[in-house]
Amino acid sequence: MSVGTPTGWESVTWAQLCDAASAVARRARGLPAGAGPVVLVVDNSIACVTVLLGLAIASREVLLVESANSYLADEQSAVLRAAPSCVVGPEGLATSVSTRLTYLSFGELTAGPSRAPAPGEGGSMIHQLTSGSTGEPRIVRHSVDNMVRGGHIYREVHGLTDADSVFVTVPLAHSFGLIGGLAAALVSGARLLTLNRFNLRVLVAGLHDGATVMLSTPLGYELIAAASSPARQENSLRLALSSGGPLSERVAATASHRLGVRIHQVYGSTETGLVACAYDRAEPWPDGSVGRFAPGVEWRMADDDATTQDGAGRLLVRTSTMFDGYLDSAAPDACSGFYDTGDLVRVDERGHVFVVARKNTFVNVGGRKVNPRRIERLIAEHREVAEIAVYGAGSEGDEQEIHAAVVLTGSTGVAELLRFCRSRLMPYEVPHRVHVVSELPRTALGKVSVPRLIQERA
Structure with a gap:
């Protein structure tokens, strides 16, 4: 290592x-x-x-x-x-x-x-935090056997051996790094390379140090694409995997050219482990596909929702690496043994998986998933915040920014509110933009209308 x-x-x-x-x-x-x-x-x-x-x-x-x-x-x-x-x-x-x-x-x-x-x-049990797609993050319980089994699946799908060097540029606290990186390297005997903190110069050095497999986020690949010279960079890579958010076609094409390998997307969750992925094969993968279902995955569409016109439906899965429940709940959220991903997915006649829409409401900041409900709760503790709504909005490139719309009382201004945020949040969790409003727009049911917030401040 x-x-x-x-x-x-x-x-x-x-x-x-x-x-x-x-x-x-x-x-x-x-x-x-x-x-x-x-x-x-x-x-x-x-x-x-x-x-x-x-x-x-x-x-x-x-x-x-x-x-x-x-x-x-x-x-x-x-x-x-x-x-x-x-x-x-x-x-x-x-x-x-x-x-x-x-x-x-x-x-x-x-x-x-x-x-x-x-x-x-x-x-032993390994607990991980979810991204908190529908509320505060929850703690997911996994057995060590699950972790090992997940490593074997990555080894099988991508043909990992002790001749490989697996370069993990994401936190090992996340399932992608823990299973696809650490566990996969352990069971295959591959060399493991990690970054103590993300640093583009060190990342490039790792690529030149014999890395054959790379795990990164869409932002990581975007930085590689932007920082490298137009020419293909000499390296030993044979496989590049991306997780943590959707990888745009623009970034995928540019980074793939610079690295000399096609970047494959990985689709899964903290609760289920790997659900689907693309892998090296002679036939090109269809545009927008996240590959095929991984070994040991059973799937079906929820029968209580009408499918869309193109055949997409809400995906239910049962995997060999299914979690053992949440820390505050003994049994997994499941339907007849299947986990409800909440994601809208289409599967074509050849088994290619396309994720049409994900349930997640988190904001993707540089590959880190920021939970807006949690940020709202912490900022609302300021004595002069009457109402608040935190949401994600697009920025330049394919990244998101954190926006906060607040109704303030008293003399508090944006600068004071940001100082308060910095005292309680990590830098990547602090809102990029704060909008002071007289009231929050709401739907007929009384819920804050995020689409209106985005539209009114575009």
Whole structure:
């Protein structure tokens, strides 16, 4: 495994990582006991991966969150409502964590005193946050077996071997990076490359360092397309995968030319794992297709909705990597064992999958999914915010911006409101534009009309 940082690359062999993870598993007995999971702040570092594997070996419940997050200081967030037993993360992060939580650095587990062997084998649960498409984010429960099985599916679909170098430019806290990157590399014996934080210069260096498989977001590919010279860049890539939002044809064409490989889209969810994907084949994929259903996926259309004129319907799936439920609910949201994706999908006669519309209401900021309902709740805590609506609107290129329409009382202005936001939110969560209005436009049912907000401020 190799991690790219602005100052260079740090590397470790799988054997060394395995030994270090086993030592963490022994030390894990000393972690505080509690009903809730251990929260692991994921920064894609070697120490972070070592601790994640060690906690899994020790059968500890682990909740993954990104290193750039505002959940750990938000007392109403799903993370803190889960009553964590403790938080483990990088050095220097303790000051941004709620004072009622015990914070341990990676170093305290990777280099602390050795203890007796950790109890039990297997049965560990990995918890992940959803994007919160219909409300506040929820915590999804997956078994470690699910993670391993998902890695095997990526290996099977894309023919991964120990000769590959899998370059993950997305957070390992997300399913795409965790399963398509870490788990897939582990089960195939491939070399794993990650970025401690997204840096275009380091990313380009990784491409020139022998990466054969790349996982990134549409924004990552757009930056590659914009920053590279018009000529094709020399590299060893044989496969490029994209997830985290729709990949526009413009970005796909330009980045594919620069990288020398076609970029394939990945379609799935935190709850189900991989649902469909494109892969290398001699026949070109139809425009707009996300490929075919992955191995082990059963699907059908919901029978309570009329299909559209072109045959699209609401997709229900059952996968071999289905989640074990939400932390606050034992059973998955399902219909006869099938998970309702809420997405409008069309499947042609040859099995090609086309995602017509996704249920998600989150705002896609540089590949990070920002939950507008959560941002509304936090900003509404300002004493002079009477009403607020947060929504996404298009910007230049194919990215989105966060907009906030607010009804204010008193003397508070936009500058003061933005200072308030910056004190509680991560930089990418702070609204790009704040619109002060006398009232929010509403539908006949009393709901805020986002289309009218967008139209009136276009």
